[in-house]
Amino acid sequence: MITNDLETIQKMMLTGSLLIRLKEDDNQGLLVKAEMNKAREVTIPEEEFSVVGPKESFVESLTTNLNLVRKRLPIPQLEIKEFTVGTLSCTRVAVLYISGIANEENINTALQRVGDLKYHQILDSSYIAQMISDNDNSPFPQLIDTERPDRVAGVLAEGSIVILVDGSPHALIGPTTLVKFFSALEDYFINWQLASVLRVIRLFAVSFSILVTPVYVAVLNYHYELIPKDLMATLVSSRSLIPLPPFLEALILELTIELLREAGARLPTKVGQTIGIVGGIVIGTASVEAGLTSNVLLIIVALAALASFTTPVYKMGNAIRLIRFPFLLLAELWGLIGIGIAFIFLMGHILRLTSFGRPYLEPIYPPRLEDLKDAFVRLPFKMQEKRPIELQSPDTVMFSKRKADENKDIDE
């Protein structure tokens, strides 16, 4: 690039370009990109690991990441719009979509929101995720973040929009829905029956994780009539020596688990294992033996924590961790009715959420039966003929089923 504009020269030189001038007092010069791009090697994904399927994950360099996506979608329709965000960090942000498949309105929303960003420093894509999400007061993530280029390629083909940020190994996907957070990429690598069962188990695990400790508190506080005699005997014998009321008991154990989780996440891996053993075995057994908590509750809380780890998207797991506590509090106040109240608040909140202006609870509400093919269950590929209605793609058909079926007959 030949230029005599001082400002461009300065900007380009600061981001790693050379300036070549023929004579020393020439006011024109040639700018050559010569940046050194030191980046981590492409490694296997750590947060979204899958046993089968490709094992590449994004790294901190935008160029490499774009290459990883482009490799999977070598078509001219894949468009990349670049922005520079951050007055100090001058971070490159790329918005990716496939023109003709992604909905115009969605593209404009994404481009406008990224273009309007005013902040001094962008260190990670999660900064952007928080700034452009529809409701930033919600504990629920409204954009999926993924470190897998294959997932990115998959959702681009469905008509979603992907945002990549330089310096961040996580891509953001939107618009998205609540159920998408419970689908792992591995669901598409194994056969559909198994994938469907796994998804249902995951959803069950999440509701279990939210509800089980509040129900324990509610039942033991107010509704012990609910428990049949035989089961009650087990509960009573495990709780007979506990001095604390069920609510405090549950709260203490829940907080202990949160402590273990935080400590495990902050420490290096090798020490982390020790913490797991100390926490899980020593504290758990000791607190039961010391008569501070009942072992029934210990089992329940541990199961609930385990269940909350089943969400494939890490940020959703965090949201679930948090919303357990209001449920617990209301269960202490009004028993099962309190859980009902907490539930309607949750319901109202999720109903009101949107992602890039599209309803978050789709396909449940608004009810779109067609989109259920890839929500709670994953039906076989031959039934995934159309793009999800949620994304309002102008080109609704992914592949023609009739063409694929044309030559199929008995003995042919």
Place this chain on the structure above:
Amino acid sequence: MKVPVKDQYLINPSLVFFIVHSMQIGVGVLGFQRYVAIYTEQDSWITVLIAGATIHIVIWIMYKMLNKEQGDIISIHENVFGKWIGGLLSFLFMLYLIALGITILRTFIEVLQVWMFPLMKTWTFSLVYLIAIYYIIAGGFRTVVGACFLGVVIPFYLIFTFLAPLEFANFRNLLPVFDHSIKETLSSFKTMTLSYLGFELLLVYYPFIKKPETSQKWAHYGNLFTVILYLYLMLITLVYFTPEHLKRTIWATLTMWKIIKFPFVERFEYIGIASWVVVILPNLCLAFWAASRTAKRLFNVKQKKVLIAILTITLIANTLLRDRASIDLLNSRVSKIGLYFIYGYIPFLFVCFSFINKVRKKT
């Protein structure tokens, strides 16, 4: 006179099914059987069918009017009776809606106080519940409809729990059939229609439906589903209870839940009542949404402010209603108004409306 609503706030016609149905199912389901069976005993299921059929006619009349007007009850009133009298009538309709909301919430709290927490304060529960309602209504009509939808879908599993009493069913209880006079049937008919009330809110949310003419069949299906549900409940109640027993059972549905038994759960009515928190949510949301919407159209004020005022009134009224007698009085008054409204006022309005339209066409 068309009432303009922005395109992005419109709802799919098929959702009318859920709005109509969810509004009809409410606290009444927990104990409607007794009030009908007092008059017609084993023939009560016939009353359920007859009352359901008449509701279909009223829905049909309402659609006739609305399709012509392409607006809501406020514009119909203004059209037929002029600005002042029409406005007054719309205002009365709004008061009815608020009273409806107050009745539903207070009756539900009474169920809670009788069955679960005798010492629970009315105002604390009302306050928390009304905050949830405000939060949902503030999300707009689409969110309210979402609450209606989930309020039908999520508690749907409860339908299967009513199969448990069949273990102790005595089908001879249904005999003899057609053993009651027309007069008795009429009296039970009057109380049964109360359980069907709630569909009349269609008069307010009609402009929010996309291609509203096509939604008529969904409204009928919604009502049909309610009829089937009531019939199902009534038949099971009749075969489970003897007529004498039923006359002494105030909350028949709740009593039937008592006999369900799993290895890990007994006394199912607690879970049932807790699920009812979700069931009555659409009732209240829709009633208060409709009331605030009517006020907005009448007085040209911000719906949010009116809503807060209405919810505050509800909270105060709920706290003031202390004993069984006053709640019962409120219930019977509001349902009587509702009865006259659907069988008296709506046909009357329809006659006036078509008369005026005909006169105007001529001139």
